[in-house]
Amino acid sequence: MSTHRLTAPAPGWTATTDVVVVGSGVAGLTVALNARQAGLRVMVVTKAMLDDGSTRWAQGGIAAALGEGDTPGQHLDDTLVAGAGLCDEEAVRTLVTEGPDAVRRLIATGAAFDRGEDGHVLLTREGGHHRNRIAHAGGDATGAEISRALVAAVRTDAEIELIEHALVLDLLTDAGGHAAGLTLHVMGEGARDGVGAVRARAVVLATGGMGQVFSATTNPAVSTGDGVALALRAGAAVTDLEFVQFHPTVLWLGPEAEGQQPLVSEAVRGEGAHLVDADGVRFMVGQHELAELAPRDIVAKAITRRMQEKGADHMLLDGRHFGAEMWERRFPTILASCRAHGIDPVTEPIPVAPAAHYASGGVRTDPRGRTSVPGLYACGEVACTGVHGANRLASNSLLEGLVFAERIAADLAERHRAGELPERTVDIEAARSAHAVPLPASEARAEIQRLMSRGAGVLRSAASMAGTAAGLGLIAEQAYAHVAEEKPADPRVETWEAANLLLVATALVAAAEQRAETRGCHWREDFPERDDAHWRRHLITTLAATGGPVSTPEEQ
Numbered sequence: 001m002s003t004h005r006l007t008a009p010a011p012g013w014t015a016t017t018d019v020v021v022v023g024s025g026v027a028g029l030t031v032a033l034n035a036r037q038a039g040l041r042v043m044v045v046t047k048a049m050l051d052d053g054s055t056r057w058a059q060g061g062i063a064a065a066l067g068e069g070d071t072p073g074q075h076l077d078d079t080l081v082a083g084a085g086l087c088d089e090e091a092v093r094t095l096v097t098e099g100p101d102a103v104r105r106l107i108a109t110g111a112a113f114d115r116g117e118d119g120h121v122l123l124t125r126e127g128g129h130h131r132n133r134i135a136h137a138g139g140d141a142t143g144a145e146i147s148r149a150l151v152a153a154v155r156t157d158a159e160i161e162l163i164e165h166a167l168v169l170d171l172l173t174d175a176g177g178h179a180a181g182l183t184l185h186v187m188g189e190g191a192r193d194g195v196g197a198v199r200a201r202a203v204v205l206a207t208g209g210m211g212q213v214f215s216a217t218t219n220p221a222v223s224t225g226d227g228v229a230l231a232l233r234a235g236a237a238v239t240d241l242e243f244v245q246f247h248p249t250v251l252w253l254g255p256e257a258e259g260q261q262p263l264v265s266e267a268v269r270g271e272g273a274h275l276v277d278a279d280g281v282r283f284m285v286g287q288h289e290l291a292e293l294a295p296r297d298i299v300a301k302a303i304t305r306r307m308q309e310k311g312a313d314h315m316l317l318d319g320r321h322f323g324a325e326m327w328e329r330r331f332p333t334i335l336a337s338c339r340a341h342g343i344d345p346v347t348e349p350i351p352v353a354p355a356a357h358y359a360s361g362g363v364r365t366d367p368r369g370r371t372s373v374p375g376l377y378a379c380g381e382v383a384c385t386g387v388h389g390a391n392r393l394a395s396n397s398l399l400e401g402l403v404f405a406e407r408i409a410a411d412l413a414e415r416h417r418a419g420e421l422p423e424r425t426v427d428i429e430a431a432r433s434a435h436a437v438p439l440p441a442s443e444a445r446a447e448i449q450r451l452m453s454r455g456a457g458v459l460r461s462a463a464s465m466a467g468t469a470a471g472l473g474l475i476a477e478q479a480y481a482h483v484a485e486e487k488p489a490d491p492r493v494e495t496w497e498a499a500n501l502l503l504v505a506t507a508l509v510a511a512a513e514q515r516a517e518t519r520g521c522h523w524r525e526d527f528p529e530r531d532d533a534h535w536r537r538h539l540i541t542t543l544a545a546t547g548g549p550v551s552t553p554e555e556q
């Protein structure tokens, strides 16, 4: 039973379904389509429009051992190396073994991947992969094509109910603590306007990432960590939050740029673009056997280090030798977004700097996508299945969303057949007795982002994170003080999102402060070495009765 909930009005309307899926990216829509095929009534609720998550923005592609000579075993090896000792090997084996067929099923659903003249799906390489195994669509518009195909498929299934502009607030459970629905706020008209409740036999979180917790990110505005925050308030365990991947090559738009920034995909380096400093020196050569194609954390750290050495705020990515024809054919989206910002990659190097990109951690799940709260599932970027460990291998995330979404649908179908998914009784009044978390003012969003980028970004230390934790604590105190003064912030989308950002930021810093080592994408200036003796294990974060997150190292 949830001990905490967001401050919100009581639900004014109720709807009922079998399975409610939160989020409409690759993960959510794949669960919806497959659960529907199993005969379950499905409702998809999503914060903005159906295609507004990260999925649509994915450029490079989706990794799977589809090429001649490639095997799931080789994909497994590359994934384990990137994960820096913290992958769950069985979860990775599931990903790489079930991945190729999951991609074929995605193609059968209607996603059109780029093909060669012989009709075979074209495969490219990205950082950390020793084989060409990245399938792409529209050159560098893979996510847009996957999103288009899945959205078209759910829209043609009249039995899948879709509610857009619906911000999910909190989980509802029955008296036994089994997930039984959720509360949400719909920005609509008519019967389903304002705060309501959806009753369901099972709840699937597919809310994507939390990049908006930092000032500069590749993630869209909806990626505010809502699923992780909801899961924490519902009593679920989350893990690996400290492992945030910073994409090394994000278009640098100047020192004041904030929010979502355009990505320059790894595939550009895969096709042979070079990283150089202002003097034209290729600084990745000699740092790693794969040079510019080293795993992302290594490239992000090398860029950050070089920027510090040179006192620069960006480096350069040189792909002039591709020529105009190749830029236009292979990277039309990147070319257009660079040109829209006044940079022409055909004639000049692209200014780049690292920005928050991917949450390797999230709500802890088992191989069937079940969380530690019965009846609550999670998949896609909000989940931590164990496949990424301390660092995600490029293009494994769309694949993870697909494979584990299918597994959740299969588990739901099996439980449904076995009569293990009965209707649940939820006492909405009892749910309202949970502690109502005061909401920060909507301006807190920018302050949280600044604090996180300053003290808990690519480079971290005990001192930098203490400053961030103190600043976050102050924002929480102010929210309580405003309630005491009877001047609370209005419950609305901006303040609910700010509350979620504050909770996930606080949880992330609590974990990152504890992990006194450098591993994967967690880089501690004060603990520069990897420390397997103490830290080859996960930190499990839950919410304490006081409402603060507590991280506990897992038994070794």
Ligand SMILES: Cc1cc2nc3c(=O)[nH]c(=O)nc-3n(C[C@H](O)[C@H](O)[C@H](O)COP(=O)(O)OP(=O)(O)OC[C@H]3O[C@@H](n4cnc5c(N)ncnc54)[C@H](O)[C@@H]3O)c2cc1C
Residues within 6 Å of the ligand: 022, 023, 024, 025, 026, 027, 028, 045, 046, 047, 048, 049, 050, 051, 052, 053, 054, 055, 056, 057, 058, 059, 060, 061, 062, 063, 142, 143, 166, 167, 168, 169, 206, 207, 208, 209, 218, 219, 220, 222, 223, 224, 226, 227, 263, 357, 358, 379, 380, 381, 382, 394, 395, 396, 397, 398, 399, 401
């Ligand atoms: C620029 C960019 C490029 C990328 N390139 C690649 C790539 O080439 N290959 C790869 O494998 N991965 C890539 N990734 C990562 C990948 O796109 C994501 O990890 C993946 O798409 C996540 O899918 P998802 O279904 O979990 O979440 P998303 O696609 O982010 O969808 C989340 C959904 O949840 C909804 N939502 C969130 N909160 C709430 C709430 N409170 N209530 C209701 N709905 C909510 C959102 O509106 C959205 O519909 C990239 C990411 C970005 C940002």
